[in-house]
Amino acid sequence: MKNLLSKRFLALGVIASLSFTACQKAETESNALQSNKKDPEMNVIGSAANASAIKGLISESAAARMQETYKKNYTGKNYTEHVVFNIEDLQKYLDQLKKTYNSDKVYVYFGEYDEVTAPKSNYKGRVSVFFLGNNKRSNSGNFRSQNVGDSTGVPGEGSNYLNHGSIWP
Numbered sequence: 415m416k417n418l419l420s421k422r423f424l425a426l427g428v429i430a431s432l433s434f435t436a437c438q439k440a441e442t443e444s445n446a447l448q449s450n451k452k453d454p455e456m457n458v459i460g461s462a463a464n465a466s467a468i469k470g471l472i473s474e475s476a477a478a479r480m481q482e483t484y485k486k487n488y489t490g491k492n493y494t495e496h497v498v499f500n501i502e503d504l505q506k507y508l509d510q511l512k513k514t515y516n517s518d519k520v521y522v523y524f525g526e527y528d529e530v531t532a533p534k535s536n537y538k539g540r541v542s543v544f545f546l547g548n549n550k551r552s553n554s555g556n557f558r559s560q561n562v563g564d565s566t567g568v569p570g571e572g573s574n575y576l577n578h579g580s581i582w583p
Contacts, residue, residue, distance in 0.1 A: 499579040511547030544577035
C-alpha cells in the first residue's frame, strides 16, 4: 500500500512539473509575441517568425477599450452588446464555404432585424452581424452570388450567408 501511494505521489509530482514547464514555455512565447509590438498600445498581436500565430489577434485591453468606445457611442434602446455563435456551426459554415464556393474570405456585416428578418419578435430593431463568404465559383463575377451551378435547390442549403447567433442583451 505504501509503495502504491509513493508511486502516485511521484506521478503527481512529474505531472505538476511538466505542467509548470509547459506554462512557463507558453508564457515565454506569449511575452515574445508581445515584445514584437512597436507600440505598447498597438492592439494586434502576432509575429511573422511564429507561423502558428493567428493574424489579427488583439489584446484583452484593446478589446475592452473597443467595447467601451462602442458602448459610449451606440448604447440606446435597441443596444446589442454582443452576438454569440456556436463554434461547431461556424466550423461547418467555414468548411462549406471552402467546399461549395471555394471561399478564401469571410465578410462580417452589421445588420438590423425588422419584422421579416427577426428570428424572435423581441429582436426587431436590434443590431446583429451576419457572415458572407466570397463565392469564387460564381459565373456572374458576383462574390455574393449563391449560384454555383450544382445547387440543391433547397432554400438555405449551400448558402454563403450565416446569421442567427444569439444577441445580448
